[in-house]
Amino acid sequence: MTKSKIVSYSINLAAALAVYLVFHFLFSSRIVSRTLIDLFTLCCVFATAAVSLNLSTGLLGELNLGHAGFMSVGAYTAALITLAAGRSGNVGILLLSLLAGGLTATLSALVIGIPVLRLRGDYLAITTLAFGEIVKVLMRSMKITGGGQPLTGIALDTTYTIGYWVLIITLIAIYTLIRSRHGRAIISIREDDIAAEACGVSVTKYKLFAFAFSAFFAGIAGGLYAHYAGVLEPSFFDYNQSVNFMVMVVFGGIGSLTGSVLSAFFLTLLPEFLRGIDAYRTLIYSVILILLMHYRPSGLLGQRELSQRGIARIFRRERLDAQPISGVGGGRAIERENIPASGSAERKADSALRDRTGASSGTPEEPLERRMKGRR
Amino acid sequence: MTAAYSIYFFITLLKIPFIPATLLAMLLSMALGMLIERLAYRRLRAASRLSALITAIAVSLFLQTGYATLFSPDPRAFPVTAASFPVFHLGEVSLSSWTLITIAVAIAVMILLQLFVTRHKAGKAMLVVSEDVKGAYLMGIKVNSIISMTFAIGSALAAIAAALFIVSYPQITPYMGAMPGIKAFIAAVLGGIGLIPGAMLGGFLLGLIETMTRAYIPSSLSQLSEGVVFIVLILVLLLKPAGLLGKSEREKV
Known part of the structure; x- marks a missing residue:
């Protein structure tokens, strides 16, 4: 691990801790109402689910319409474990049950993935949808999951602390995954599976891997939800819920993890504050989706991330832009011409290349400038 | 709809x-x-x-x-x-x-x-x-x-x-329309995508399978009959991805 990486990781962790402390202060000082704290927790749960869906939809590039099914598997497993353990308020047991929920979801992803991941596109999407329906039916018919009745009496153990840190851990895990060689293999499948195969990437293996990885965190999100709601109903985890998560992913930016977090928070909070539009929510969502696909198919953030590097870049760019451009003819302006300014053709070509190659935040800016200088 | x-x-x-x-x-x-x-x-x-x-x-x-x-x-x-x-x-x-x-x-x-x-x-x-x-x-x-x-x-x-x-x-x-739409797709896959007689055959078979499971499955498991069509879909994809009437083609690059 290089030094700059260590620095950037510790900055990000410190930022996460700072955000947590701010919320912790707000929530413990009774300034904020109980409902808002619960909402924050729910946002964290949904953000975890959306981020994990982004791995299979945004980074692997396959539409997964059964994400709520994986969540359902995880939710029921975790709930049954804590119900059997019978002690509420025990964080250790909760974390264990979350882990078990994640693992069963992974297992179900492997079972379903081996036959299904040979398919592509529409076929895969419909089959994952079928998986979600099968899970729903199974949960309704098995005695242990309540047999058609909702599963009740689950301890309300998901606090905002647990929700927040699970979300952070999920982000770290998926972020480090996509930065590793395995992550690059997964992204190469999204870009061109035939070329990836030709380069020696085992497409089926990596598809299954990404699918299982994404299901693991979906299962954990499900476990969190179970201990947030206290009641589980199979119909909660239906097709519409999967589409909900997909809207979060698409809205935030297909392939942008922080984008998913932001849009999950936004889309969970919005209906709470605008009660009146709740009836029209799905209608508005569908229109937003169609418009997004037409005018900004990669989502609002695209593949960019909200990171300390990105923020630093924005500041740097502002400084560049703040310099008077009117000074054409002066020595400085000639010097500046070498650096592609934002909006110039070169920068555009570079960002288009970046969009296509799937390399996300931060990295291209500095090397590009260095490259440009080195050439002269 | x-x-x-x-x-x-x-x-x-x-x-x-x-x-x-x-x-x-x-x-x-x-x-x-x-x-x-x-x-x-x-x-x-x-x-x-x-x-x-x-x-x-x-x-x-x-x-x-x-x-x-x-x-x-x-x-x-x-x-x-x-x-x-x-x-x-x-x-x-x-x-x-x-x-x-x-x-x-x-x-x-x-x-x-x-x-x-x-x-x-x-x-x-x-x-x-x-x-x-x-x-x-x-x-x-x-x-x-x-x-x-x-x-x-x-x-x-x-x-x-x-x-x-x-x-x-x-x-x-x-x-x-949502459920029939999905079932129509499953029927098409079952018969072989792109084949009109295949879609017809798949549709009839799927209907029969669903009705039979509904009739013969014990009532305590009646919920399962809803899931049967999806299990059919996954089985078809596993065993004969080209569908019943389809010829399996090797994918060319």
Whole structure:
């Protein structure tokens, strides 16, 4: 691990801790109402689910319409474990049950993935949808999951602390995954599976891997939800819920993890504050989706991330832009011409290349400038 | 779903008899299908598969929730039911003539469609477009109008299916189309994608499988019959991905 990486990781962790402390202060000082704290927790749960869906939809590039099914598997497993353990308020047991929920979801992803991941596109999407329906039916018919009745009496153990840190851990895990060689293999499948195969990437293996990885965190999100709601109903985890998560992913930016977090928070909070539009929510969502696909198919953030590097870049760019451009003819302006300014053709070509190659935040800016200088 | 609503409104509000109402609904569906293709899909033809899929989902959500907000999500009873058709008795078996009509219409549609696709110039052009859009364009096929026509035909046939469906199950809701749509897809996969007789065979088989499981599975597991079609889908994909009538082709790069 290089030094700059260590620095950037510790900055990000410190930022996460700072955000947590701010919320912790707000929530413990009774300034904020109980409902808002619960909402924050729910946002964290949904953000975890959306981020994990982004791995299979945004980074692997396959539409997964059964994400709520994986969540359902995880939710029921975790709930049954804590119900059997019978002690509420025990964080250790909760974390264990979350882990078990994640693992069963992974297992179900492997079972379903081996036959299904040979398919592509529409076929895969419909089959994952079928998986979600099968899970729903199974949960309704098995005695242990309540047999058609909702599963009740689950301890309300998901606090905002647990929700927040699970979300952070999920982000770290998926972020480090996509930065590793395995992550690059997964992204190469999204870009061109035939070329990836030709380069020696085992497409089926990596598809299954990404699918299982994404299901693991979906299962954990499900476990969190179970201990947030206290009641589980199979119909909660239906097709519409999967589409909900997909809207979060698409809205935030297909392939942008922080984008998913932001849009999950936004889309969970919005209906709470605008009660009146709740009836029209799905209608508005569908229109937003169609418009997004037409005018900004990669989502609002695209593949960019909200990171300390990105923020630093924005500041740097502002400084560049703040310099008077009117000074054409002066020595400085000639010097500046070498650096592609934002909006110039070169920068555009570079960002288009970046969009296509799937390399996300931060990295291209500095090397590009260095490259440009080195050439002269 | 939209066709079912049009038929319903033609019959209840305009007092048009069932068959002309269905024909009108077919025309309306055709127009709607072409409109949707023009507005939502045409611009995305060059876009990624993911965008097209997401748009398809969004359009179906839009239609469903749009109808739910316009006409309320409550189910409505359809006035024409299978009971209003005469019933035949063959010994112990009683058979509604509506069942026979349904089967006859389905077979007729299949034969017509098969003839259209294999014999008619436009139908052949459709196959060419599905094979290779650029190649079709170079051969002088008007790709846009062919795709538009495909949407029109598909929508009109969906209207026929809706007419057959709502008489057998006389209830209309905005979300009635979702499950049959998915099952139609499964039937197509079961028979072999792209094969019209295969889709027909798949549809019949799927219906039989579902009814049989519903009849013979112990009532405590009755919920399972809903999941059976999906298990069928996964089994088909595992054992014979090309479908029952399909020839497995090796994928070429």
